[in-house]
């Protein structure tokens with residue numbers, strides 16, 4: 378063991394029973410055919426193992442020789458032949474015992490070496506873990522098959538999606554969940570948490586079955602539930618798994634007591650309704666994931682989550698919590714429902730993505746904000762751009778302003794109805810002189826709130842104005858810039874909003890406009906900027922510490938359009 382890392386393992390004793398999972402991995406390696414591929418990747422480990430085998434054999438040979446030498450005089454002493462028979466049996470027993478001892482000490486040595494390799498590997502990938510008996514992180518996706526018997530289909534799907542290497546959260550959370558352990562995970566925005574929980578579920582479920590509802594993923598918003606369903610289906614492509622979104626239509630069925638599927642994805646409210654009003658049976662759920670768990674544990678959703686957790690009554694259920702932000706009090710709350718969970722943190726807990734270059738801009742007033750936005754769009758508009766405001770009313774106001782600027786802009790907020798979303802988009806495109814065919818944005822006969830999301834994804838919309846309804850989890854590829862037109866109401870909201878950019882290793886930009894009333898909260902944002910490596914205004918760190926409780930001040934109207942004209946405009950009511 379190298380001197381520099383020896384301290385990591387001080388006081389560790391090998392407990393074969395306790396570490397049976399890891400122990401069996403060493404045993405399995407020789408038996409498993411698939412392993413050859415993995416082992417060939419790691420020649421060093423192989424040659425070490427061969428050497429160790431030789432070492433044991435050599436030790437046994439030396440001990441044998443020593444025993445022989447000792448045994449010779451006793452045989453030559455006359456009159457002691459009476460002990461000969463009992464003494465002649467002893468070396469065999471001793472030899473067996475010594476062999477066993479040597480094997481155990483070799484396994485202990487191997488185990489410590491593996492621990493050392495894991496620690497170095499975790500350090501390299503910024504993976505921090507706590508908990509008992511934590512499985513080794515994945516070195517690559519091939520290990521999913523060599524260590525855990527992953528199907529070739531799933532590996533092929535990952536390769537086809539262009540996933541070459543697991544991300545740090547995938548490296549650690551996947552083995553944790555595959556070992557049947559509960560997982561409490563915090564990793565930056567855009568770092569691949571979805572696959573980190575979907576992959577082990579697909580692998581554990583093995584094949585499709587009609588045996589009730591087998592896994593449940595809860596997401597805080599409909600948009601995110603939609604997206605997660607789509608991602609799950611991509612990962613499971615070519616399999617017979619039944620992956621279902623608990624849609625409005627589904628929940629309207631009279632009775633859901635016989636409903637079954639392999640993975641069910643839902644928002645908390647719908648799932649609670651399905652359980653309590655439509656008798657949906659969650660008693661056979663073997664895997665429960667709470668995505669964006671800190672949001673789900675907020676007061677508004679906590680009751681619903683509580684009743685879902687209770688309805689998932691299978692005693693051997695494995696629960697997992699994932700988010701980019703996990704405040705300490707959520708951890709404490711989570712501990713009350715989890716048993717023997719492994720905590721996996723990537724980088725520093727509750728920090729913004731390092732891939733996003735962050736800026737703070739003083740805009741003076743509401744007019745100043747609009748002016749700054751228009752000016753920046755006039756100088757260079759590098760779509761896709763996502764703009765966050767603090768309320769749906771302000772989203773409508775800003776939309777009305779920008780839609781006359783010949784920019785392809787759209788809006789999304791919690792109470793935008795389906796019909797409004799479509800007619801709104803038509804008017805908008807008419808305004809910009811680039812009318813699209815209705816079929817371009819209609820999804821079959823359904824026009825959904827997520828049209829705005831789909832159009833933004835497809836590049837039909839350049840600028841999307843949004844409330845925090847899409848601040849969490851939504852994966853828009855290559856958003857170049859996030860603009861916090863209204864200052865976020867919490868540090869977590871800031872981290873999630875700006876995390877819509879700089880995803881999957883790409884870089885992005887985030888601009889936060891602020892006015893006098895936001896100044897007391899600047900310190901927290903400057904801190905975030907500092908810890909995620911962006912340039913930050915050092916004076917802001919000197920501001921007084923202020924407890925941040927939902928900062929949503931009354932702001933002057935955005936609208937510069939006279940009231941009567943505004944009423945004529947077609948923005949959603």
Ligand SMILES: Nc1ncnc2c1ncn2[C@@H]1O[C@H](COP(=O)(O)OP(=O)(O)OP(=O)(O)O)[C@@H](O)[C@H]1O
Pocket residue numbers: 539540541542543544547564565566567568569570571572700701849850851852876880881
């Ligand atoms: N191993 C991988 N290699 C390459 N791309 C990946 C890999 N895993 C995930 N991705 C891609 O990274 C992007 C972000 O993944 P995902 O949405 O799961 O992030 P997240 O951590 O859940 O983010 P958020 O905290 O915002 O919810 C997605 O586009 C996904 O397809």
